[in-house]
Amino acid sequence: MTDDLKLHIKQLFSLWTRHSEMSSAAEVRDNKRMIIESSIGLMNYFRNVMVGYESTKEVQDLLTNLEIMLYIHGWIPSGELHLNKILVKCEQLCDIRYNSNVQEEAVAGFDAESEILLDQLTQTTTKKLQINTIAGMAGLGKTTLARKLFNDLLIEYMFDIRAWTCVSQVYHKKDLLLGILSSFINDLTDEIHKMSDEQLGEKLYKLFKGRKYLVVLDDIWDCKAWNDIRIYFPDDQTGSRVLFTSRDIDMSLHVKAARPAHVLRLRTQGESWDIFMKKVFRTGICPSHLEEHGKVITRKCEGLPLAIVIAAGLLKNNWSVEWWTHIAEGLSSFMVGDPSQYMDSLALSYNYLPPHLRPCFLYLGAFPEDYEIPVTKLIWLWIAQGFIDQTGCRILEDVAEDILMDLIKRSLVMTPTMRTDGQVKTCRVHDILHDFCRRKAKEENFLPNSYR
Incomplete structure (x- = not known):
């Protein structure tokens, strides 16, 4: 979608809005001339x-209807409802014209x-x-940013050479090399x-030798995958780079020559609205009668691009x-009702958890939605449920705290408030x-009594 269309629509809507505010006959005449143009x-x-x-009847009808709205009714501005009807026709035409094109990625x-x-x-x-x-939790846009x-x-x-490959949770070294x-x-x-x-x-090493390369390893789960292929990446002091995307914010701590991870944040309300607009409207303009509901929906997504x-x-x-x-009233139920859109992505995070972390993570769903769980209370409850096993001579509270920190590092748990001591x-x-x-x-029939 070009900016030209958005400019045309905004200009026309602005002229219509101003028309009712004109006081002199000359101003009305000039504004009407600009509306026509x-x-x-x-x-x-x-x-x-x-x-x-334009040969299809659907397109012919849409163009005719738009023309009637613009030329017959449009030159005499008739309120917000009329503007929204025009916007709907523009969207319908854009959907036909650009239906086969991938819409702009949500990178706001x-x-x-x-x-x-x-x-x-x-x-x-x-x-x-x-x-x-x-690094960051599933759905934050790591791959989108890396692709950008x-x-x-x-x-x-x-860079002389650029390569991209996705590292699956259960990967094969050969597939990684072939992917690159x-x-x-x-x-x-x-x-x-x-x-x-x-x-x-060896073939990969020879292709990289003496050249400046950039390789993206998308969705890498641990440093083992990198260690398996590291020897095929020559360091000839050419300024070559390797870029990981990972849900593990501690990944860079275990990799030689790695910079500290850039951890993605949740989007602000304004950024969330921008993402929403790009994904819903080809014109980039939201009809006024839907804007309030749209903003309620984006607020409920809490800044997670995947949810938006x-x-x-x-x-x-x-x-x-x-x-x-x-949708605004029951967003969560609709999203859970069609889990195929995002459950596979979240399931990867869960499946990759060590067995001792899984019950601790699932137990978080027993608390009310949006509830800020006091850490001390959570640790006691984990221990009471029997999730925490004795490790050497360490007390159970310390083991439980380590589990919580592990879940935080895996971007599965957020920390809304911190103590003064950090x-x-x-x-x-x-x-x-x-959800x-x-x-x-x-x-998994996990603690049904707790979930009731």
Whole structure:
């Protein structure tokens, strides 16, 4: 979607809004002339972009209806309802024209973080191979931000080779090597597929040797995957970089030549609204009668881009106030009602937990949603439920505290308040993770009495 359309619509709506405020006949005449010019400009825009689509009856009817609204009624501004009807027609045309195109990714609020990471990746003062990490809980946009950096024009210019591969939870060394090679070898031959791990690694090493490369290892779970392939990444002091995305904020502590992890934050209300607008509206403009409900929905998503995108998917192409009110009132139930959209992603975090952490994590779902759990109370409850095992001569409270810190480091638990000494005072889980805990507990028949 180009900015031209948004500009056309905003200009026209501004002129209509101002029309009722005009006092002199000359002002009214001049404003009406500008309304006509702006209406013609908007209509011409759609005639141009719909070339090749105008043969269908649906498009013909939409263009005709838009023209009637703009030329017959539009030159005599008739209120907010009329503007919203025009906006709906514009959205319907855009959906037809751009239906096959991927909509802009939800990267609102990433500008400052992009600049920091871009500077780290491209700085010329550090020539040695360096490892950078983007960390945070599932759904924060780690992969989205990494992709934005990977495709940046400066990155393309600065690096001789760029490669991207996803590291699955249960990975195979050969798949990692083939994934990296496929980034810059368009057609991997049968001969390459038949190579051993060592042969593939040697081929990769030779391709990297003496060149400046950037490799993204997306969704890496622990440093073992990196250690398995580290020897194939030569450090020729060319300024090469490796970028991890991970849910483990401590990943960088266990990797040689790694910078401290860049931990993503939840989005602000303003950023959340920007993400929501990009995902729901092709024009980038929300009809006034839906704005209040939309902002309630984005607030309930609590700054998690994944939640915002899921909610946007429920609302796109259904612009009735009743539906938006329905979603705003029962957002969590709708999201849990269609778990396929995000449960797989959250399940990975859960499945990767060591067995002794799983009951402690699931137990968090027994607390009310949005409840800030006092850490001392939580530890006592964990111990009372028998989740904490004796470790050597350590007291159970200390073992339980270590478990809580492990869950925090894995980005599964948030810490709303801290004590003056830096210790965690209260903790909570994001609503989506809370829903996940309850669903998983039901599947596993985990402490049904607690969940009632």
